[in-house]
Amino acid sequence: MVRPNRLLEAANIPLRYARCELENFDVMPSPDRSIEKAKIAAEKFVDEYPMPRVSFGLLLMGPQGVGKTHLAVGIIKALMRQKGIPCLFRSFPELLKEIQNSYSPISQSSEFSLLAPVLDTEVLVLDELGAQTPSTWVRDTVSYVLNYRYSENKVTIFTTNYQDKDELADSRKGVTYTLAERIGDQMRSRLFEMCKTITMAGNDFRKAVKQAEHHF
Numbered sequence: 001m002v003r004p005n006r007l008l009e010a011a012n013i014p015l016r017y018a019r020c021e022l023e024n025f026d027v028m029p030s031p032d033r034s035i036e037k038a039k040i041a042a043e044k045f046v047d048e049y050p051m052p053r054v055s056f057g058l059l060l061m062g063p064q065g066v067g068k069t070h071l072a073v074g075i076i077k078a079l080m081r082q083k084g085i086p087c088l089f090r091s092f093p094e095l096l097k098e099i100q101n102s103y104s105p106i107s108q109s110s111e112f113s114l115l116a117p118v119l120d121t122e123v124l125v126l127d128e129l130g131a132q133t134p135s136t137w138v139r140d141t142v143s144y145v146l147n148y149r150y151s152e153n154k155v156t157i158f159t160t161n162y163q164d165k166d167e168l169a170d171s172r173k174g175v176t177y178t179l180a181e182r183i184g185d186q187m188r189s190r191l192f193e194m195c196k197t198i199t200m201a202g203n204d205f206r207k208a209v210k211q212a213e214h215h216f
């Protein structure tokens with residue numbers, strides 16, 4: 001087993017999320033106890049990993065600041081520490097930008113070398129799915145990554161601010177597109193098969209708690 005510290009160093013977790021753990025994810029009051037249920041589902045996911053037959057990932061859906069990225073980071077840290085599983089964190093918009101930049105003639109990295117770890121890692125967090133303005137190229141890249149990981153039976157944890165149509169009815173405020181509109185119907189459908197959907201509803205933690213921590 002690779003030492004957990006080695007795995008943590010290689011996982012590419014952004015500094016801002018370095019302190020995020022499942023243990024310090026507070027159970028905040030939320031509609032339908034969705035934040036508490038999300039935390040329970042995350043802990044269960046870690047306990048049960050690896051799944052015996054067909055593996056599935058998680059799709060964390062919800063508005064800004066409800067703690068999707070925190071929970072995703074907490075899950076992979078626990079998998080690395082407790083089970084020695086190689087994990088990787090990637091912000092999807094950032095990855096796409098790096099791929100675009102790699103097309104420049106002076107760039108040293110190629111699309112392949114950027115994508116290889118994303119395709120191959122055992123557990124991947126793909127943060128902010130759908131955040132990029134949809135274009136054919138963006139959709140093609142989404143489908144390439146998803147289809148590869150799907151066919152290799154690899155686990156992916158996605159976070160997204162976009163919701164499905166049926167949930168839109170309750171929270172139309174501020175939501176202009178559905179996830180399917182951002183990544184395409186076919187990819188949304190594939191995600192239903194690849195992932196258990198966890199919908200998180202609640203207040204923006206940054207506004208509710210983080211603001212109060214600024215002392216002047």
Ligand SMILES: Nc1ncnc2c1ncn2[C@@H]1O[C@H](COP(=O)(O)OP(=O)(O)OP(=O)(O)O)[C@@H](O)[C@H]1O
Pocket residue numbers: 020024025026027028035062063064065066067068069070071159160161205206210
């Ligand atoms: N339940 C919670 N307990 C403790 N800290 C939390 C909780 N929810 C959010 N936070 C903290 O609030 C900040 C925002 O959370 P996070 O970045 O995970 O939100 P998000 O849902 O990913 O938002 P966005 O959609 O904007 O990416 C982070 O610093 C995170 O650690």
Ligand SMILES: [Mg+2]
Pocket residue numbers: 068069070127128159
């Ligand atoms: Mg986030």
